[in-house]
Amino acid sequence: MDKLTPPPLTLLDKYHGPEFQGLYTAQIRVTGGEAAHGRASGVIRSDDGNLELDLRLPEALGGPGGGTNPEQLFAAGYAACFHGALMLIAAKNGIELGEVAVDAAVTFGRDPVDGMYMLTADISIHLPGVERAIAEQLVRSTERVCPYAKMAREGIASVISLHVDVPAADGGVAK
Structure with missing residues (x-):
């Protein structure tokens, strides 16, 4: 391999x-x-x-x-994407990073606006050994590049379509 x-x-x-x-x-x-x-x-x-x-x-x-569960899957995607974007930005800027970790906590809970449900996400980036000013700039740049961070901030284009199979008159399935 x-x-x-x-x-x-x-x-x-x-x-x-x-x-x-x-x-x-x-x-x-x-x-x-x-x-x-x-x-x-x-x-x-x-x-x-x-x-x-x-x-x-x-x-x-x-x-x-x-x-x-869906929250774990979303958290995994968000953390992986943010980590990857962070590493690319650091490499492009010639910044050596050690053991970087990104933790994502996605919470399923009640929405006070409509009484139904919503998600919140808390992302925590660990950049050991990196100067604070450099780390902050890397994270800000990553927030602008990472599609998950952009989706969390701006929303996502979404199309919901319905596909229904109904019995046809001849006993088959009409689409």
């Missing part, structure tokens, strides 16, 4: 174009599992087969625990 290497610094090159330019799409399907409820007993599968996880409602929300 080839040695893993960081992505190229060209990922930090600016794009100049009139529309969003998609570079990669992750495709996931969640089914309901035993309780027929994606959050409580769902199964996550990626289209490439590299991800297959059982979802379980955490004990804190009245579930049995014993599996991952």
Whole structure:
């Protein structure tokens, strides 16, 4: 197996174009599992087969625990993306970093505005041995580059579509 290497610094090159330019799409399907409820007993599968996880409602929300949950997955994505962007920015600026760690805490809770639910995210960056002024500049730059940080700050473009299979008159399935 080839040695893993960081992505190229060209990922930090600016794009100049009139529309969003998609570079990669992750495709996931969640089914309901035993309780027929994606959050409580769902199964996550990626289209490439590299991800297959059982979802379980955490004990804190009245579930049995014993599996991952959407908040953990979101926290993992956010922390990984922020870490990667931070490392690219440091490399581009010739800044040597040691053992960098990014902790993400995503909290599921009640929204005081509508009484329903919302998420909050707290991201903590550990840059041991880096001067405070340099560390602060790296984090500010990373906040402007990391897509998860941008999404948390600005929102995300989202399209929700419905696909319903209905019985056809001939006994088949009409789409």
